[in-house]
Amino acid sequence: MKKLLLLTIIILSVQLSGIYAQKDNKTNDKNRVILVNPGVFYLKSLAYLTDNKIIDIENLEYQAVFYTKNEISYDEAEKFVNETGISYITLKKVDGNLTKDDLYQENSCTKSFTELFENSDGIIFLGGWDLPAVTFEEKTSLLAAVRTPNRHFFELSFLYHLLGRENNNAFKPLLEENPNYVVFGICLGMQSMNVATGGDMYQDIPSEVYGLQYVEDVLALDENKIHRSYWRNIDTDKDLDNHSFHQIRFVDKQFFTKKIKLNKNFKPYVCSSHHQAVKNIGKGFDVAATSIDGKVVEAIYHNKYKNVLGVQFHPEFFYLHDPESKKFKMKPGDTELLTEHEMLIKLGSYPFHLKYWEYFSNLYNKN
Numbered sequence: 001m002k003k004l005l006l007l008t009i010i011i012l013s014v015q016l017s018g019i020y021a022q023k024d025n026k027t028n029d030k031n032r033v034i035l036v037n038p039g040v041f042y043l044k045s046l047a048y049l050t051d052n053k054i055i056d057i058e059n060l061e062y063q064a065v066f067y068t069k070n071e072i073s074y075d076e077a078e079k080f081v082n083e084t085g086i087s088y089i090t091l092k093k094v095d096g097n098l099t100k101d102d103l104y105q106e107n108s109c110t111k112s113f114t115e116l117f118e119n120s121d122g123i124i125f126l127g128g129w130d131l132p133a134v135t136f137e138e139k140t141s142l143l144a145a146v147r148t149p150n151r152h153f154f155e156l157s158f159l160y161h162l163l164g165r166e167n168n169n170a171f172k173p174l175l176e177e178n179p180n181y182v183v184f185g186i187c188l189g190m191q192s193m194n195v196a197t198g199g200d201m202y203q204d205i206p207s208e209v210y211g212l213q214y215v216e217d218v219l220a221l222d223e224n225k226i227h228r229s230y231w232r233n234i235d236t237d238k239d240l241d242n243h244s245f246h247q248i249r250f251v252d253k254q255f256f257t258k259k260i261k262l263n264k265n266f267k268p269y270v271c272s273s274h275h276q277a278v279k280n281i282g283k284g285f286d287v288a289a290t291s292i293d294g295k296v297v298e299a300i301y302h303n304k305y306k307n308v309l310g311v312q313f314h315p316e317f318f319y320l321h322d323p324e325s326k327k328f329k330m331k332p333g334d335t336e337l338l339t340e341h342e343m344l345i346k347l348g349s350y351p352f353h354l355k356y357w358e359y360f361s362n363l364y365n366k367n
Contacts (some may be wrong), residue, residue, distance in 0.1 A: 031057050031364040033182075034116055034123040035064045036158065037072045037151050040080045042126045047086055048318035054357050057364045062089045065116060067096065067109075067154035071147065072128075098153040100134050104160045104168065104196070113161040117174045121364060122182030122307070123162075125155055125189030127314060130276055133203060136195045141203035143275070152192070159183075159196035163308065166198025166283040175305045182363050183308040187274055190300060190310030197282030205277050209295050224292040228273045231331055241328035243273045245343060248289045248298040248313070255288035255301040255309065260359050267292065268352035270313035271320055271340060277312065285310075307363050315356045320344055 035046065043064065049055040050062075064081075066074040074093060081089050094116075096109035116123075129147040133140040135156055140146065162183060164173035175181055185193045191201060205227055206212040215233045218226060224246045231240045247267040250256040257264045278297040281287065288309070289299035302308035319325045319340040327337035344350040 030059050030061045031122075032061045032063055032120040033057070033364075034120045035062050036123065036125050036155055037066055037070050037128075038064050038077065038126055039072050039128075040076050042316070043077055043080055043089065045316050045318040046124075047084070047089070048322060049316065049357060050088065052321065054321055054354065056358075056361045060088055060364075063116075063120065064089055064091045066091065066093050067098075067150065068093050069096070069098070070151040070154055071149075072151055094154075096154070098150070098157055100132070100153065103135065103153055103157040104165050105171075107157060109154065109157060110161065113158050114174065116158075117162065117178075117181070122184070125159065125183075125185045125192055126316075127187035127189065127273070129188070130203070131156075131188070131191055131195055131201060133201075136200040138200065138203070141207075143204040143207065155189075155192050156196045159185075159193055163193070163197050163302070163305070164283060165196065168198075175308075179305050180307055181305070182360075183302075183305070184360060185310035186316055187312060187314055190312050191276060191278060193308075193310045194278045194282040194285065194300065197284060199282030199285070200279050202277045202279050204275050205296060206275065209277070225295075227277070227291075227296060228275055229330075235332050237329065237332055239327075239329045239337060240332065241330055241340070243271050243314070243317075243340070245269045245330070245347065246272055247292050249292055249294075250289050251287050254286065255299065260355055262352070262355065266352070269344065269347040269349040270298070270311075270315070270352075271317060271344075272313050274312065311356075315353045320350075320353060 046062065050060065064077055066072065074091065078091055081091065094109065094112045096112065098107060098109060128151065130144045131152055132146045132149050133144060135152060162174050164171055195201065202208045206218045210225065212218055215230045218230050226244050226246060229240065229242055229244045247269050249267050250262065250264055252264050256262045281300065284302050284304050285300040286303050287297055288301045290297055298313060299311045321341060323339060323341050325339045325341060327339050329337055344353065
C-alpha cells in the first residue's frame with residue numbers, strides 16, 4: 001500500500017512539473033504579447049506607446065523572441081532593455097535550423113512555436129526588409145532588398161504554424177486550439193502573413209503596378225500612389241522624411257467599418273514605407289483596406305480567426321505619437337518642418353491611429 005501511495009505521488013509530481021514547465025513561468029494574471037525579432041527601434045516605439053497608455057493592456061508583458069540565426073541583434077535589444085530599465089519586456093532566444101525547403105511543414109522550430117503559442121496571449125510581427133521571392137516560389141527581382149533571410153524563414157514558418165496554408169488541409173494550425181489568440185502583422189508582418197498562408201507578392205509597386213522605372217516618374221504621381229519616400233534617392237537634404245503619408249480606403253462592411261466602427265467614407269492618412277505589396281491573398285484572408293485607387297492592399301483580416309489582422313502601414317512608430325520627436329520636410333522646398341505627430345494631426349488622421357491601438361488593447365482586456 002505504501003509503495004502504491006509513493007508511486008502515485010511520484011506520478012502526480014511528474015505531471016505537475018510538466019504543467020509548470022509548459023507554462024514557462026507565465027502567470028495567469030499576465031497578458032503576454034510576443035514580439036518577433038524586434039529591433040531596438042520597434043522596442044522603443046512599443047515602449048513609448050505602452051508608457052503613454054496608447055497601448056493600454058492590463059498586466060501587460062512583452063516577450064521579445066529572437067531566432068538565434070536571425071539578423072536582428074539580440075544583444076542590442078538586451079542592452080536597450082537593461083539601460084532603460086523597462087520591467088515589462090523580457091527576452092528569449094529560440095534555436096533552430098530552418099531552410100527555404102522546410103518552412104511550411106514540421107521542422108526544427110515546431111516545438112518552440114507550439115510552446116510560445118501556448119504560453120502567450122498574442123503576437124506581433126513587425127516591419128523590416130523585403131521577403132525572399134523563393135518563399136513564394138518566384139524569381140528574385142533586381143529591385144528586391146533581401147537582407148534578413150533567416151529572420152524571414154523563422155517568421156514565415158511561425159505564421160504557417162499559427163494559421164495554416166493553402167493546399168495543406170492536413171495540417172492543424174495552432175489557432176485551432178485557441179481561435180481567440182491575437183495575431184497582428186505590421187508592414188512586413190502583414191506581407192509575411194500573406195505569404196505564409198500561400199499568397200504571393202508584387203516585388204516592386206512602381207514597376208509592377210504602375211509600369212514605372214524611374215524615381216522622377218514615381219515622384220510625379222499623386223501622393224496616394226506613392227508608398228515610400230523616394231526623395232532621398234535624388235536629394236541630399238537631411239531633413240527629408242524617410243516615410244510617405246497617403247490615404248487609404250476601407251472595404252465597405254469589412255473590418256474597419258464593422259469592428260472598429262469607423263465611417264466607411266473616412267479615408268485616413270497613414271505612414272508608409274514599402275515598395276512591395278500583397279498580390280494574391282493567402283488562405284483564410286480577406287481585404288480590409290486598399291490604397292485610394294484600389295491597386296495596393298493596405299490591410300487584411302482573417303475570416304475564421306477573428307483576432308488576426310495585418311496592416312501594410314505603420315501605426316506603431318513612436319514619431320507618430322511623440323509631439324517632441326524630430327521635425328521633417330516631406331519634399332524639397334518645404335518651408336515648414338513638422339513632426340510626424342503634427343503631420344497626422346494636421347491631416348485629421350491621428351484619431352484613427354489611437355482607435356487602432358484601442359482596438360488592439362481591448363482584445364486583451366476582454367479576456
